[in-house]
Amino acid sequence: MFGLSLARTAFTALRTGFATLPESSVFARGYKIKTHKGAKDRWTPLPNGGFKRKHAGHSHLNIGVSSSHLSRLTRIAYSKGKGKGDQKKRLRKLLPGNRAR
16 A cells, blocks of 8 residues: 555654655645535636636526526626635635646
8 A cells, every 4th residue: 555655654754854755745745635526516627727617597497587587597607816706716726636728
């Protein structure tokens, strides 16, 4: 098991002080960045650094909704990147490995 042997090596190195860990190691950084699964399912990264998503409320239970409102819900929503609630900045933190290439 590679993960367990690396953990033992890291623990021994930290205890004795003889070896140093590589900078890319999880132990060197102190934390592991994980993707937010809810954001991953809802947002798609764009090549320009932004994100896009679909509007909610268009799939079912919309009999009494006007056709103009339903047509607005078919449009794609893009993340906002300015102001106090910077969506792009927040989404980049929630989706660290999902960059459009």
